[in-house]
Amino acid sequence: MASKYLALPKGVSEATFDAAVKEFRGVLGETHVLTSAEQLAPYAKVMMPVPEANHTPSAALLATTVEQIQKIVGICNKHKVPIWTISTGKNLGYGSAAPAERGQVVLDLHRMNRILEVDPDLCYALVEPGVTYKQLYDYFKEHNYALWLSVPAPSAIAGPTGNTLDRGVGYTPYGEHFMNACGMEVVLANGEVLRTAMGGLPKSNTWQCFKWGYGPYLDGIFTQSNYGIVTKFGFWLQPAPPVYKPFLIQYQHEEDVVEIVEIMRPLRLSGVIPNSGVIAHALYEAGLKAKRSDYVSGPGSISDEAVRRLAKDHNMGIWNVTAALYGTKEQVDVNWKIVTDAFGKSGKAKFLTQEDVGDDPQFGYRAALMRGGMDLREFNLYNWRGGGGSLWFAPVCQTRGSETLKQMAMAKRILTKYGLDYTGEFIVGMRDMHHILDMLFDRTDPEMTKAAYQCFDELIATFSAEGYGSYRTNTAFMDKVADTYDPIQRSVNRTLKQALDPNGILAPGKSGIRL
Ligand SMILES: Cc1cc2nc3c(=O)[nH]c(=O)nc-3n(C[C@H](O)[C@H](O)[C@H](O)COP(=O)(O)OP(=O)(O)OC[C@H]3O[C@@H](n4cnc5c(N)ncnc54)[C@H](O)[C@@H]3O)c2cc1C
The missing domain is CATH 3.30.43.10 (Uridine Diphospho-n-acetylenolpyruvylglucosamine Reductase, domain 2)
Structure with missing residues (x-):
């Protein structure tokens, strides 16, 4: 029945x-x-x-x-x-x-969307899970707070709690979001309410100031997991800098990514470039300016020749490096000289700043995100092919030039086998980069949808065989990604699950964790 x-x-x-x-x-x-x-x-x-x-x-x-x-x-x-x-x-x-x-x-x-506290001196916020970035953005404006958010590209429509619990990233100096999380309230499966770290002290006023508390640091186990329901979330905010200088550097050959990363690593590690800059392939930015059908007819991946034509037609690099400088005018001037000297040495880089590009949408959306602005133009990714299919493949990569080329070649080979394009970028942390590929496919086409599934499967298997793990994945592939990590990790996760949620009622399957 x-x-x-x-x-x-x-x-x-x-x-x-x-x-x-x-x-x-x-x-x-x-x-x-x-x-x-x-x-x-x-x-x-x-x-x-x-x-x-x-x-x-x-x-x-x-x-x-x-x-x-x-x-x-x-x-x-x-x-x-x-x-x-x-x-x-x-x-x-x-x-x-x-x-x-x-x-x-x-x-x-x-x-459940109350902004519970914003401290403009200590630069932190405590929010309920339904609070969106846009709500906070408006709240700062309304209260005239000189505070900046760090947001993922869906900015306005997403929120800090869900994004950080899935260990998402943004593009300001506070872009590694979980690094800037501070204090949670969690409803456990048995109905008890846990306040982590300093939140455990009844009169404490440092819940959003000191992350570690006393004893084991528990906040991490409530991210990418299913051990509790987070009902309050604290995180740090960036004081608005007096000067903000976003910039774009274009390179015209795929192999230039080696040089880019070798230059960027010391600048990131020393703090000269303080934010998570992005090295975006032309195909990642293409949807802002063109349609795939203008460059490809028939099945199969886009050719390298067509990508070069696309980049030329729309004033893009094959690689587009966006990053920013923040601080006083003096600090920014000194750091800009260091950046231009470093990237300028080989003569391959083309530097562009706001003054050079006017209202170019590629520069515009990147510049907005690097100051925590509300800008949804990255959704143009979906205009490139159309058909509504998307999967993020997100392997972690050392911040080392040679690694980028190796990962990129592996990804391109597999994507090409299934007729899909390399829509990729590297988000540059300090020692690691998130190599992000948006695997775009037409969900209305059953053959392509089947190919996309197989392609993703092969990407996971091939990358993990080389020691490259995903930092995050979608709900259809969580078990497969979990299987690529050490079984002892999985068994510890399961032991925690059994202890904290003996009936397995919280999100079974999240990150491959179940009873
Ligand atoms: C074009 C485009 C660009 C994107 N760019 C980025 C980017 O730059 N950076 C990035 O990180 N992501 C990006 N994303 C992916 C995603 O959209 C964002 O990460 C977004 O912030 C996640 O959605 P959310 O904030 O609404 O979280 P939610 O969907 O609410 O939560 C995410 C997950 O966290 C867990 N969770 C949520 N709330 C709780 C809770 N209260 N207690 C316990 N567990 C919970 C659940 O497993 C849930 O599935 C992008 C997506 C698109 C389409």
């Missing part, structure tokens, strides 16, 4: 789920427990090359208080119903708002 639900949680009968839904409604009210196909549509949409049916939720719960969440976990334990928590739910290309497994109940915290 067909169920009245879109899906049911694994191993849960309809009668048991009826009872759970009734109890959820008792806690949240009728209207905040969603079960109809229409209501659940936003939680069922994915961009991954797998059927939406794999990730269809059974219900969505719109909670607004810690007490409600404590009651919800009580109901879930009683009926063995699994919940998948989202904060602002914009994990696009990593699974969106849909749960990892069919039938999980989405716990959507976007309505």
